[in-house]
Amino acid sequence: MTSPASGTAHPAIELRGISKAFGAVQANKDISIRVMPGTIHGIIGENGAGKSTLMSILYGFYKADAGEIFINGSKTLIPDSQAAIAAGIGMVFQHFKLVENFTVLENVVLGAEDSGLLRPSLARARRELKSLAEEYELNVDPDALIEDIGVGMQQRVEILKALYRKADILILDEPTGVLTPAEADQLFRILGRLKEEGKTIILITHKLREIMEITETVSVMRRGEMTATVKTAETSPPELAELMVGRKVLLRVDKKPATPGANVLEVRDLKVTDDKGVRRLKGISFDVRAGEILGIAGVAGNGQSELLEVLGGYEKASGTIRLNGELIDLTGKHSDGQSRRHRGIAHVPEDRQREGLIMDYMAWENAVFGYHHEPEYQKSRLFMDNAAIREDAAAKMGRFDVRPPDPKLSAKNFSGGNQQKIVLAREIERNPDLLLIGQPTRGVDIGAIEFIHQQIVALRDQGKAILLVSVELDEILSLSDRIAVMFDGQIMGERLPSETDAKELGLLMAGMTGEAA
């Protein structure tokens, strides 16, 4: 380990000519990058651009096919994570590498024990965590089990793990993907603090706002190649977006004013109590009209998920829901997702990998789920018409620009954006009266975000009702025709996007009312 001061002449990290292929896919092509010590360096790119692969190589998780790594100016071989740790590199993966039923302390100590016996190691780690907590505002209960703490806390544990191993260089892979806006702000404060202490930070993200907010230098990756490295102060979001996707992107959604019609969905006094007896929805009422997008804003976990689950047919509730004036069965035989879809309620779930797709099934199979009982897919009473389903799926994938357009590929082999397009194609192409859509662009790259937003607006322009749930305030503001804010299982208020702003919505999301609109 070298202190950052002695390395000022050299970059903290320099990668030269890194290449890595997974089978036929070239994930990294001849990549070179220099990261100066004591700075926050952003790496931005679409999903699948090769950012995570590059950093996993630096952390010794993957082996590069070619290329060299220099740490503080001296050439370093990093064949495994052990070597990376010894070189002072720590990494916070997008999917945390924690042992769920271990305590925070045990997770921090794992792999960095002082001796064969645990007790002294745990005692030292406890002291060390206390001083780290004071130094960087990284407060975590050392005796809490990982499975009992939230994702924000778990991320802190990952950072603490790196710091406990005396990391000078910290790599964070999409750190805000799982965080609420407030948690993300807190994380950025911590990162700022770490930088002040002389640590070098590499931030991998696909969110332009984060790059602009916190980094000093930014490198842009596209399809496995490094397309540019620029000073953040000398660039702008449109320029970065263009570098990422290789063409101009509209960050604002282009849409005509809505021409709402009659009420399609009428929700009255909807209540949900979960199996632990906690009231998740406390009697909410709202309408969605034909030809409009109602956006539900709110910090994750304030009842939005439950609302989607009730409407989508996999959570029981009390209250009434009417679709085009007719009552929807909330507790009985027809309260399942399939019945809902049959009635014309299409649902793009929040977590597409768990609720929207079966990851090991092929695209054409996924493109029919939920509608597989519809008569046009049946050959006879017993058999499904697979040829028709496949043909149908191929056509849908073509229209929704799913890449690669191969219906026989498993869902897991598509990027996040293309997985979402498969779900969207399935739900939209059935011509529903009402579309429920949760976190439409979570983990989706910029090119696909634009496409998905266009599809949602096009559906609205056909006179359909859309209920949009998103934790991304920008998305809510730019897509919605009307915005309802949820907090603690209740709707705090409704606003028109033209008459409100992020600040006011933020207050409502925090449960504060009484402000004049």
Place this chain on the structure above:
Amino acid sequence: MDLLTLLQVLDATVRLSTPLLLACLAGLFSERAGIFDIGLEGKMLAAAFTAAAVAAITGNVWIGLVAGIAASLLFSAIHGLASITFRGNQLISGVALNFLASGLTVLVAQAWFAQGGRTPSLQGAARFNPITLPFAESLSGVPILGPIYAELISGHTILVYVSFLVVPLTWWILFRTRFGLRLRAVGENPAAVDTAGISVVGLRFAAVGICGVLCGIAGAYLSTGLQAGFVKDMTAGRGYIALAALIFAKWRPWYALTACLLFGFLQAIALRSDLIEAVIGFRIQIQLLDALPYILTVIILAGFVGKAIPPRAGGEPYVKER
């Protein structure tokens, strides 16, 4: 039922629990590291035969024990190669090894000793003999405690004492050492271990190796301690019962002791149907008594005994995700 009869039943419980306990702890090490091992049965059988055969030839039970452990370790190595190195299916590998052991032991025994797939009867130094603990004779006159010491605690073979000592040792290794922490971690989330710079493959092989050693002792005890020689399929499903006990014990060492004593007790009372008749007043078919441990196994495996959460990465080969 008098004290002496009760002590006799408990004494048999201890002897019959020993192989279950060793196999159960063997499985505990393996499964805690994320490698499911349905092949405990096969490893015990291989060890039982090898230990008895080598003891019969050399006349030294200790050489037999070492040979038994070696045979069990060989099976472990195959299981490790299949399921860790080549990331094969752990259940299939285990089942295959069970079949291999079942057939191979009898075949080799027949070719070697020509006694119908048995080994010769072991005598003297070729088997583990009971040890009389100090003062057992002189203290046997003391009321209650005396007979308990003389009948129940004294008079077992060395392997029985070893197996009961392995329980606290296992607990200590798992929960008080660096190795134990890593072992438990690799069974829960191997990616966490890998990114911490520790070899997942190395840890899992170590766990499978310990499993092999313990199964080897269990098998050797069957043929050189509990019995005096090897007979065909002498493990009689003990490997599976040990697995059931492991689930019952929720993968914890002290619970494993309790579970194995329970199974041992059921096996012990099946040997004394006369006693049961005397206690409950009517006769139960001996076949039903013999089946009791197996019935309990089915009940446990069917999940009737509480919720047992296995190690989360159990049964899954570790592949770095793309």
